[in-house]
Amino acid sequence: MSTVSTPTPASADSGPAPEVPVGDVDQAIEAQRLAAEATHLKQAMATQPVLDHARGMIMALTPCPAATAWEILIEVSQHTHTRLPKIATALTATTNENEPLPKNVEKALATALRHHRPTPNR
Template sequence: MHRTTMFPENWWDLAAEATVGDAAGQDVVALRAEVGLLRRALAGRAVIDQACGMVMVLAPCRRGPARKLLVDMSRQCNTRLPEVAAAMVAAWEGEPLSRLMRRALRHALRRLYAEDPGCDPSPPDGATGRGRS
């Protein structure tokens, strides 16, 4: 038999009370903490994917090198990857990148073009925008 359970809309915000000897309560607390981490990871993932797509179009390169470029920028700026990705998306929408991020982007692009022969710094001749044929 299948049973559907309805939870209140903000059920994850409810505090779980667990005593030291209450294993089930401790499991609930651990699971809620894990759910919180997964929610934050998923929220950052969307903006990272969007920024990767932008880099793939503009560089032009494949997904792996595009993500590596964002990670490289993140390390250079000492900033979390979702924050770098959000800044890139905001730049696409007209907000200027900070001086530190512009510098990190230039260095990351130079490294990308030097390391990955599949990336092409010159604009493609065709309409695909995907680099060399």
């Protein structure tokens, strides 16, 4: 079986890096990847309800389909350099807690709503 040296934190009295069987390294790398993926999925599941609530609010304000509401939220997030869950939380707080939208979010939302406004048929 092949072995590789695994890096360890440098210290004055540490010797050479210990050798670990390649299969163990592959398993460790896969375990780290899976742990990172699980963390990402947990975060996504935790923020999904507030994102859905905010999307519903946009749909009611505009009115527009869900895909357009999602585009509006993304546009606001990008123009304010603010993560999407924070935008959604600020928007839902306007109804749940009577909190005003931050001015930069309010301005970006107004711009995005105008940008996505349906054009009247002539």
